[in-house]
Amino acid sequence: MSLPEISPVGPLLPAAPTTSLLATKYPGAIGAWVAEMALGVSEPIQDALLRETRNGTLGYNDPISIQAGREAVTRRMRDCYGLDAAPEAVGFVSDVVSGFAAVLRHFLSPGEAVVVPTPAYSPFLTVPRQFGHPVIEVPGSYGPTGHRMDLDGIDQALATGGRLVVLCNPHNPTGRSFTTDELTALAEVVEAHGARVFSxxxxxxxxxxxxxxxxxxxxxxxxxxxxITATSASKAWNTAGLKCAQLIFTSTTDVTRWQTVADFYVRSVSRLGVAALVAAYEEEAADEWLAKTLVRLRHNNNKVAEAVARTMPGIGYVPAESTYLAWLDCTALGVGTPAAYFRERARVAMCEGTEFAGQGYVRLNFALPEDVLDQALTAMARVVREVMSQ
Incomplete structure (x- = not known):
């Protein structure tokens, strides 16, 4: 299964510097592990950061910039997704994981269990335990159209004491984009138990x-x-290091509760991150950059699907519907830690499926320059053929 081929639009975007985390953690290997893009940063964001530097505004965030950030978020959410929230319903945190921790701390009673459908972004499995909350894992299922949540399993987990369901949509690591019907079914289960969702x-x-x-x-x-919804411009515009994410509260009770602790969390938010957020959401050229980047990501997603189907016998992949992450089923290789195996034999560094409670899988970041992705896929295909021929 592959997505429709889309021709590149305009000139190629610059690649990320070779000193990025993606490129440096595993020396000598192609970095395809951490969820950041090796596709550069848009000019409007670069300009916004330079403007802050030239103006000497590298101190704390001020009420004017924070309010501008809140208004940019509310406009973006309304215009792009139909999510209507007032600016005061937008809370600032340094990143989504910190926002998740804040929700556990302030919106969940001590000791209440967290329900995590798996596979799952690893902090969703580990952070609750750090705050004294048991984790109930609910493995999903796989089919020709990819990952599915186990709603019966979530229902049972809530019935046995779970109070908060973690929803990752679009889904990391599988790349699923859940449908309205799927989300509606989840909402009915959660509401029936009087539970909550961190989305x-x-x-x-x-x-x-x-x-x-x-x-x-x-x-x-x-x-x-x-x-409670967590969001950020950091993944789409490649600014994760600038530390600026948001929690969007769509319950008036939650807004009131958050306002009692909001000042503590906004202190951890980078002023540069707020400037980048406003530029990403408000500048037309930033949207143009994203459109070009999406063309490249769709092309690369197709490339991964075609390479797996054509050159990697036994490996399974349902093309991602969102994100730039490929969730590859490597169980047929019979290797306990396939990411480590690929890193050693193919010199391609990916995430181990066990980080996400997905034994036998690897997560490949395909937000790479095309020639680098080609090298990675060719090396992986060679290793797969060697293993499968034994």
Whole structure:
């Protein structure tokens, strides 16, 4: 299965510097592990950062810049996704994981269990335990159209004491973009138990198909009331190091509660991150950069799907619907730690599936320059053929 081929538009974008985390953690290997793009940063964001530097505004955030950030977020959410929230309902945190920790601390009672559908972004599995919350893992299922949440399993987990369901949509690591029907079904299960949802929607702008992102909070009044949405410009515009994410509260009770602790969390937010956020959401050229980047990501997603189908016998891949992450089923290789195996034999560094509670899988970041991705896929194919021929 592959996505429709889309021809590149305009000149290629610059690649990331070779000193990025993606490129340096595993010397001598192609970096395809951490979820950041090796495709550069848009000019409007670079200009915004230079402007802050030239103006000497590298101190703390001020109320004017924070308010500008809140208004940029609310406009973006309304215009792109139909999520209508007032500026005061937008809370600033340094990143989504910190936002998740804040929700656990302030919106969950001590000792209450967190339900995590798996595979899952690893902090969702580890952070709750650090705050004294047991984790109930609910493995999903796989089929021809990819990953599916186990709603019956989530229902059972909530019935046995789970109070918060973690939703990652678009999904990391599988690249699924959940449908309105799927989200509605989840909302009905959660509401029936009087539970809550933490919805990580950081990859929302990275749609790789014609189906647009649907915020969980837009499913209905019940979903809006029992959920807290986490978002950021950092994945789509490649600014994760600038430390600026948001929690969007769609319950008036939650807004009131957050305002009692908001000042503590805004102190951890970078002023440069806020400037980059406003530029990403407000500048037309930043949207043009994202459009070009999406063309490249769709092309690369196709390239991964075609390479797996044609040159990697036994490896499974359902093309991502969003994100720039490929979730590869390597169980047929019979290797306990396939990411480590590929890193040693193919010199391609990917994430081990066990980090996400996905034994036998690897997560490949395909947000790479095309020639680098080609090298990675060729090396991986060679290793797969060697293993499968034994």
């Amino acid at each position: 990580d929607e950081i990859h929302a702008p990275l749609a790789l198909t014609s189906r647009h992102h649907v915020p969980y909070a837009c499913i209905g009044d019940a979903a809006a009331h029992h959920s």
